[in-house]
Amino acid sequence: MLISTPDFKFIDIQYFLAPGYSLTKFLKAYNADSQKSYFPYEYINTLDILNSDVFPPYDSFYSELRQVHVLEEESIQFNELIDRGYSEDGALRKMGLTNHPLEGFEKYDILSTMFYTNSWKLSDYLKYYNNLDVLPMISALENMRSYYNARSIEPFKNHLSVPSIAGK
Numbered sequence: 001m002l003i004s005t006p007d008f009k010f011i012d013i014q015y016f017l018a019p020g021y022s023l024t025k026f027l028k029a030y031n032a033d034s035q036k037s038y039f040p041y042e043y044i045n046t047l048d049i050l051n052s053d054v055f056p057p058y059d060s061f062y063s064e065l066r067q068v069h070v071l072e073e074e075s076i077q078f079n080e081l082i083d084r085g086y087s088e089d090g091a092l093r094k095m096g097l098t099n100h101p102l103e104g105f106e107k108y109d110i111l112s113t114m115f116y117t118n119s120w121k122l123s124d125y126l127k128y129y130n131n132l133d134v135l136p137m138i139s140a141l142e143n144m145r146s147y148y149n150a151r152s153i154e155p156f157k158n159h160l161s162v163p164s165i166a167g168k
């Protein structure tokens with residue numbers, strides 16, 4: 001559950017999330033300043049590819065592990081909710097979105113334009129992606145802490161999980 005020293009405590013955030021709750025949902029629930037981006041993990045098969053100045057092809061954003069094209073995932077979820085009878089506003093609320101999700105090709109165009117505009121190599125895109133992975137998490141954790149502090153609860157000092165907080 002944690003790694004601890006006299007000066008430091010590293011707690012796994014998964015113990016503060018409901019079962020099956022994703023990082024994306026956590027970021028939205030605690031109003032993170034920004035959201036994660038997208039990365040073609042399976043496209044990186046050697047370290048040399050990080051020196052490439054060519055943006056990965058659209059199909060490389062398909063994840064075999066998750067069995068989904070990560071650029072299309074949000075619009076697929078949105079359309080599934082519409083098919084299940086949700087109104088557009090209801091589907092947006094359920095997904096924690098304020099606007100209709102972009103289609104996969106629209107996201108790809110934004111990312112590839114940014115890549116080429118900045119004259120990046122794939123290693124630069126990886127840095128960008130990693131920063132977008134960390135910064136929203138910090139924002140969400142600060143917002144989570146503020147939420148509990150307003151209720152006189154210090155979630156990370158005295159608790160190791162949501163059930164521990166609930167007991168308080």
